[in-house]
Amino acid sequence: MTAELVRGQNHPLSQVRLEIRISAGVPVLAGATLGDENGTVHGAQWVAHPGAPALPGVEVARQAAVEHRLTVDLSAVPEAVHRVDVFLALPAGAGPSRFGAVPAPCTTVHGPDDTELARYTVTGLDTEAAVIALELYRRQGAWKIRAMGQGYADGLPALLADQGLREADALAVVRGATIPGPDPMASHDHDTHPAHGAGRRNPYDTRVPGDAPARGSTIDHTHPRRPRHLTPPPSSPPATGGAAASPATGGQPAPPVAGDAVGWSMEERLYNQVWGMFEDLARTTAAYRSAVDFADARLEKELDQALADPRARLGDGNAAVREAARTRREQLADRARAVLDRDLAQLIAESEVVEPALPPAYARWDNPVWRGYRVPAEPPMALRLGDLHLPESLPLRIPLLAVLPLEHGLWIDSGATAMPEGAFADSVALRRSAMEAAVALAARLLAVHPAGEFAVRVIDPAGAGARALRPLTGAGLLAAPPASGAAGVAEVLERLTRRVDLAQMAVRGGAAGALPDDVDAAQQLLVVNDFPHGFDDRAVTRLRYLADEGPAVGVHLLLVADRADTAGYGPLLDPLWRSLMRLTPVPDAYVADPWVGHAWTYEPALPPAGSRILEQVLGEVATARTKYK
Amino acid sequence: MSVNLTKGQAISLEKNDGGTLTAVRMGLGWQAAKRRGLFGSRTREIDLDASAVLFAEKQPVDVVFFRHLVSDDGSVRHTGDNLVGGVGQGGDDEAILVDLQRVPVHIDQIVFTVNSFTGQTFQEVENAFCRLVDETNGQELARYTLAGGGEYTAQIMAKVHRAGSGWTMTALGTPANGRTFQDLMPAILPHL
Numbered sequence: 001m002t003a004e005l006v007r008g009q010n011h012p013l014s015q016v017r018l019e020i021r022i023s024a025g026v027p028v029l030a031g032a033t034l035g036d037e038n039g040t041v042h043g044a045q046w047v048a049h050p051g052a053p054a055l056p057g058v059e060v061a062r063q064a065a066v067e068h069r070l071t072v073d074l075s076a077v078p079e080a081v082h083r084v085d086v087f088l089a090l091p092a093g094a095g096p097s098r099f100g101a102v103p104a105p106c107t108t109v110h111g112p113d114d115t116e117l118a119r120y121t122v123t124g125l126d127t128e129a130a131v132i133a134l135e136l137y138r139r140q141g142a143w144k145i146r147a148m149g150q151g152y153a154d155g156l157p158a159l160l161a162d163q164g165l166r167e168a169d170a171l172a173v174v175r176g177a178t179i180p181g182p183d184p185m186a187s188h189d190h191d192t193h194p195a196h197g198a199g200r201r202n203p204y205d206t207r208v209p210g211d212a213p214a215r216g217s218t219i220d221h222t223h224p225r226r227p228r229h230l231t232p233p234p235s236s237p238p239a240t241g242g243a244a245a246s247p248a249t250g251g252q253p254a255p256p257v258a259g260d261a262v263g264w265s266m267e268e269r270l271y272n273q274v275w276g277m278f279e280d281l282a283r284t285t286a287a288y289r290s291a292v293d294f295a296d297a298r299l300e301k302e303l304d305q306a307l308a309d310p311r312a313r314l315g316d317g318n319a320a321v322r323e324a325a326r327t328r329r330e331q332l333a334d335r336a337r338a339v340l341d342r343d344l345a346q347l348i349a350e351s352e353v354v355e356p357a358l359p360p361a362y363a364r365w366d367n368p369v370w371r372g373y374r375v376p377a378e379p380p381m382a383l384r385l386g387d388l389h390l391p392e393s394l395p396l397r398i399p400l401l402a403v404l405p406l407e408h409g410l411w412i413d414s415g416a417t418a419m420p421e422g423a424f425a426d427s428v429a430l431r432r433s434a435m436e437a438a439v440a441l442a443a444r445l446l447a448v449h450p451a452g453e454f455a456v457r458v459i460d461p462a463g464a465g466a467r468a469l470r471p472l473t474g475a476g477l478l479a480a481p482p483a484s485g486a487a488g489v490a491e492v493l494e495r496l497t498r499r500v501d502l503a504q505m506a507v508r509g510g511a512a513g514a515l516p517d518d519v520d521a522a523q524q525l526l527v528v529n530d531f532p533h534g535f536d537d538r539a540v541t542r543l544r545y546l547a548d549e550g551p552a553v554g555v556h557l558l559l560v561a562d563r564a565d566t567a568g569y570g571p572l573l574d575p576l577w578r579s580l581m582r583l584t585p586v587p588d589a590y591v592a593d594p595w596v597g598h599a600w601t602y603e604p605a606l607p608p609a610g611s612r613i614l615e616q617v618l619g620e621v622a623t624a625r626t627k628y629k
Numbered sequence: 630m631s632v633n634l635t636k637g638q639a640i641s642l643e644k645n646d647g648g649t650l651t652a653v654r655m656g657l658g659w660q661a662a663k664r665r666g667l668f669g670s671r672t673r674e675i676d677l678d679a680s681a682v683l684f685a686e687k688q689p690v691d692v693v694f695f696r697h698l699v700s701d702d703g704s705v706r707h708t709g710d711n712l713v714g715g716v717g718q719g720g721d722d723e724a725i726l727v728d729l730q731r732v733p734v735h736i737d738q739i740v741f742t743v744n745s746f747t748g749q750t751f752q753e754v755e756n757a758f759c760r761l762v763d764e765t766n767g768q769e770l771a772r773y774t775l776a777g778g779g780e781y782t783a784q785i786m787a788k789v790h791r792a793g794s795g796w797t798m799t800a801l802g803t804p805a806n807g808r809t810f811q812d813l814m815p816a817i818l819p820h821l
Contacts, residue, residue: 283703287733290702294685294735335734596701 002108004259004266005120005147013118013136013143015111016075020086020134022068025103026095028088029156030068032058033163035083037138040164044172046081047160051173058084064091074136074143082138085148085163088122089130089156099125099151104257107133109145120147124254129155256350258357267359271382271401274354274362277347278388278398279595284343285390286596291336299329340392348396358384361448362399365440365607365614373447373617375624380404380448385441385583388591388600400591400602402581404448405523409547409557411580412438412604415564431562434585435468435529437604438560440614442527444605446477447617451624455522457496458482459489461534465560475618477625479520489534493542496526496555500546503553523554531561532569540569544576639799640771641792650796652728652764653789655679655741656721659714659757661749674713675754676746679723680810681705685735687821693725694810704731705739714754726764727789729796738790740801740817742810745782751804752779759786761798773800783807785817 003011022030031049033041041047048055050062057076061068070086077084088105096102104125109118122133128151135146152158160170261276263269302325306318355367361380363369364387383404387397414427414434442456458469460482472478483492499519506514515521532540547557559580566573582590589601607614657679680694683705691700695710704727711722727739743759751757760772773786781804789798805816 279703283701284731287702287704287731290690291685291733291735294688294690298686332735339734595699595703 002116003118004269005118005145007124007147007149010144010146011118013074013109013145015117016073016143017112018072018074018117018136019110019112020068020070020072021108021110022070022086022088022105022133023107024066024088024105027064027066027091028068028105029064029091030070031060031087031089032070032072033083033085033087033160033165034058034077034081035085035163036080037082038164039083041160042164044165044169047165047173049173051175057081072136084136085132086134086136087130087132087156087159089159092129092155097129098127098153099129099131100127100255104255105131105133109134118145120149121257122149123257123260124149125151126254127153129153130159132159256346256353258353260350267381270354270358270362273350274399274401277350277354278593280343281347281390281393281396281398282593282596282598284340284347285392285598288336288340288392292333295329295332295336298332299325302328344393344396347393351396351398358399361404361444362401364399365605365611370613370617373620375451375621376448377450379450379453383444383448384605385410385581386605387603389603390598390600397603405551405554406556407551409551409559409580410441411559411561411577411582412441413563413582413584414560415562427562430585431464431530431560432468434560435465437583437585437606438527438529438558439465439468439471440604440606442525442558443471443614443618445525446472446621449523451621451627453522454525455479455520456525456527457492458527458529459492459534460484460529461486461489462530465529471614471618474615475622477618477622479524484534486534486536486539489539490536492526493539493546496524496546496550497542499524500549500553500555503555504549507553523556524550525556525558527558527560529560530565531559532566540573544573547576547579639797641795641797650763650765650770651730652726653770654721654762654764655681655725655727655787656760656762657723657743657758657786658721658760660755661714661753674747675749676710676712677714677723677754677757678710678744678746678809679707679725679759680742680744681707681725681727682740682742682810682814682817683732683736684738684740684821686737687818689814690733690736692810702731702733704728704733704736721760729789738788738821740788740820741786742813742817743784743786744807744809744813746808748782748808750780750782751784761787771798771800773802779804781806783813783816785813785820788820 005011022028029050031047032055033048034046034055035041045052046055048058048060050060050064053060053062056078057073059071061070072084074084086107090097090099090102099105099122104121104123106119106121108116108120111117120134122131125131131151132148135148136143137146138144152162156174157167157170160173161167165173259266259269259273261269261272263272303322306321306325355364356369358367358369359380360367360369360373360376361382362384364384381404382401383406385400385402388400389397412434414431446454446456456472456477457479458465458472460466460469461484463482463484466473466482469478469482473482480492483489499515502515502519503512506512526546528543531543535543543557546555550556557580563577583604584590584602585604587601587603589599591600591602592598593600657677659675659677661675678695680692681700682689683691683693683700691702691705693700693705693707695707698707698709699705706726706728708724708726714722725741732739741759743757745751745754758772758774761770762768763770783805785801785803785805787798787800787802789796791797801820803816803820805813807813807816
């Protein structure tokens with residue numbers, strides 16, 4: 001099991017013979033320093049670098065390279081060595097001179113049998129030319145690994161000096177590593193400001209410039225997660241006043257990274273990151289809309305005043321006043337737009353790294369992850385129901401993720417939506433696309449659950465959904481053929497009602513999961529097309545029971561219905577509709593976010609037109625199911 | 630380092646090195662005054678509430694208080710309602726975080742107020758203070774003590790307003806009466 005480390009995090013090592021693989025986008029020098037229990041490196045002979053690649057227990061590459069494999073045998077390092085710091089440096093004089101300009105280096109630690117033990121991507125670097133990526137250290141006789149990410153703007157000399165190496169030794173190492181000697185100005189700068197390299201990047205660093213850094217205090221404990229709130233990178237331009245109009249000036253924010261959020265697993269981190277992006281987009285849009293509304297209101301007021309003033313009403317003065325008011329409005333709106341564009345650019349950049357990193361359950365159907373689809377061993381924590389966007393945010397789309405198991409049933413609205421005239425020639429086409437959206441959702445739910453743990457049943461009273469259902473029926477993935485007619489409806493509902501009842505009894509009896517052999521233990525999804533056709537009062541009551549009681553015991557509803565068709569029931573079914581999450585088969589603006597309450601446009605997650613991805617994935621599911629049985 | 634503000638005093642929120650502050654925290658702390666006499670240990674709980682009102686050209690646009698903990702734009706955040714005040718000494722009982730970089734462009738003033746929700750006057754409050762902290766490094770920039778509180782239930786503490794490309798804080802310290810910030814609006818307007 002690979003541990004994904006974040007900066008400052010440590011992790012126990014179960015092995016002593018390790019291979020550390022480093023992959024950077026550009027050629028880098030890799031090396032290691034051996035330090036005592038205080039972290040001090042006693043002389044140049046304790047530094048493994050291209051000029052002296054082999055030390056007891058540590059071996060590094062002889063030259064700069066894009067990919068590195070360092071071998072470490074912790075049982076072979078001298079007793080006095082308590083820390084092994086793996087560092088990376090950009091070769092001077094060739095290529096980029098700062099890590100901010102190159103892809104974030106990725107380090108992985110492998111055991112002797114090639115299993116990956118830990119992984120750390122060194123993110124958040126900017127002007128640094130050298131960085132301590134990982135530290136292996138002894139703690140009470142055992143070795144642990146810590147993700148460091150401690151960068152030095154003044155390069156390798158500063159890094160080595162910080163490790164306690166005397167200047168002459170550091171220079172010898174630097175020369176040995178085939179790097180030209182440090183720029184005398186840079187060296188001078190380093191001497192006067194020892195905290196320079198670290199202090200610039202670390203907003204929590206309270207060290208007074210000029211103070212010698214205390215030993216052991218050089219770990220940058222800032223968590224690299226979400227730097228935008230309250231602790232923005234100090235190098236980013238102030239977003240106030242006139243400066244906001246020129247967001248391109250000054251430094252640039254740290255490049256976004258997928259999984260840059262809290263969580264126990266990558267999946268949870270991505271989930272939290274997506275919600276973080278959702279909230280950020282909601283709030284930054286709220287700021288923009290509020291500013292523009294204010295600018296409009298002010299313009300209105302100023303125009304009214306200009307009209308009310310009898311002196312100004314005549315002559316050119318009035319026109320000038322109105323013109324000035326309009327200019328003021330435009331200026332404020334432009335400033336607000338500049339801030340929004342700056343935030344959008346950052347969120348779009350984040351989305352561009354997050355989307356490709358998403359697991360199948362979170363990914364769009366056109367994501368390559370679906371092409372390499374394999375039936376998972378664990379159910380996911382959430383499911384992508386579709387995409388959300390605001391008019392201002394295009395082309396940025398935020399995944400709408402719902403936690404699994406679903407707490408509420410889903411309702412795909414095949415009724416009238418706020419679509420432009422003529423988009424759908426008739427309600428038949430809309431109903432068909434609603435059923436297609438339902439099938440795509442059902443297929444996604446089937447695919448993201450382990451084989452045999454999720455079953456789909458369909459009620460299609462008039463058989464109207466047969467064509468849309470073909471991907472499911474074709475792969476033979478339905479628990480039973482689609483039920484039709486009043487008798488079929490009653491039979492399926494009766495079966496599921498019994499399952500819910502038995503599961504509840506089992507839970508009450510303290511034996512959750514203990515079901516009779518003839519009851520399918522898998523989670524159930526009931527897809528109902530054209531509700532309430534084929535339903536009598538008794539069936540409607542059963543369906544409401546399933547909607548209320550089912551989710552807690554693994555029975556879920558997916559209704560495809562036009563609410564107008566149930567007008568005959570009057571208000572009696574209103575609670576049912578309210579308890580379901582409404583989704584539309586076509587883009588429509590009705591999803592409210594929980595922070596500001598914007599109306600977000602929802603787009604269903606559908607396979608690209610003409611794509612066979614649904615069939616391919618379902619074929620894989622069907623194969624796995626046969627093996628499982 | 631910290632400046633003890635007096636009423637009406639203004640400080641610029643520019644850093645010594647010329648950079649502007651990016652995030653500040655308005656912290657509020659208090660204790661209920663001990664009652665004298667028999668059962669003196671039975672102090673009556675006092676609920677002070679910190680609020681921040683965001684203004685654009687003297688019109689209130691948004692407010693952050695215990696029922697709306699985050700401004701819609703996300704730039705101002707209240708850390709949550711504290712109903713009883715400081716059990717220990719020092720520390721902030723309620724805090725409002727302001728991400729100055731993210732404040733919308735049209736917001737030009739943010740006014741911080743304190744109300745006694747439970748109705749006691751500031752005479753019954755001990756060790757009350759309001760302080761402004763640089764959130765990025767925890768340094769206290771300014772402190773304003775509520776001591777000598779009189780027969781009133783609210784105070785307009787301070788305002789942070791745009792000045793040039795940066796922000797300035799002015800200590801207001803105006804007493805007023807009211808249960809929540811809504812009651813204070815007439816008292817706030819003259820200070821804008």
